[in-house]
Amino acid sequence: MVGMKGKNLATILVFIAFLIAGIAYITLTKKNNIPEYETPSPEKVVEQYFTAWSNKNYPDMYAAISDGFKKIEPTAKDLGxxxxxxxxxxxxxxxxxxxxxxxxxxxxxxxDYSVEFSFANGAKSKFDGTFTLKYRQGDVIPGWKLIHPYGENIDTT
Incomplete structure (x- = not known):
């Protein structure tokens, strides 16, 4: 009887050891499936801004603008x-x-950028300019941001 209990106990201990080893192996070798966020380059931010404008994707356009500009420019105070x-x-x-x-x-x-705007009435207009971007670690979405995309106000923070 004692031999049977000892054998069962040994079997249980071996099972628990394999279970713990299996969990440890899975935990240590499991790759993190969350891709690391890479901050887009300044050129990419400008490209995203104009692409979003063409696609009428105003949230993406708005995300390219610095939080400081949004605070001082009435037309950028919120997404609406x-x-x-x-x-x-x-x-x-x-x-x-x-x-x-x-x-x-x-x-x-x-x-520096050059774009051609097409208007609702069919007219087209070429526009050349330069955007200044600052790297904003403290913005809601950190990264390169346009500090003066339009108007008179400039985010100097």
């Missing part, structure tokens, strides 16, 4: 105001002709 402003421009499409980063010190970047 920004959408209303963007729609009021009458732009149906923003075709990107060129985007080129002209400077970047790790905190501030300048990106």
């Amino acid at each position: 105001a920004f959408k209303e402003y963007a729609e009021s421009q009458g732009i149906d499409n923003a075709r990107i002709l060129s985007i080129k980063e002209s400077s970047n010190d790790g905190n501030t970047a300048a990106v």
Whole structure:
């Protein structure tokens, strides 16, 4: 009888040891399926801004703008105001002709761009400019942000 209890106890202990070893193996070798977020480059942010404009994807456009600009520009105070402003421009499409980063010190970047706007009435207009972007670690969505996408206000924070 004692031999049977000892054998059962040994079997249970071996089973528990294999179970613990299996759990440890799975835990230690399991790859994290959450992809690491990579901050888009300044050029990519400008590209996303104009692409989102063409697609009427105002949340993505709005996400490219610095939180500081949103605080000082009435037409960017919230997504609703920004959408209303963007729609009021009458732009149906923003075709990107060129985007080129002209400077970047790790905190501030300048990106030259050339776009062709197509309007609801069929007219087209080429526009060349330079966006200044700052790397904003403290924004709700950290990364490179446009500090002066339009208007007179400039985020100097």
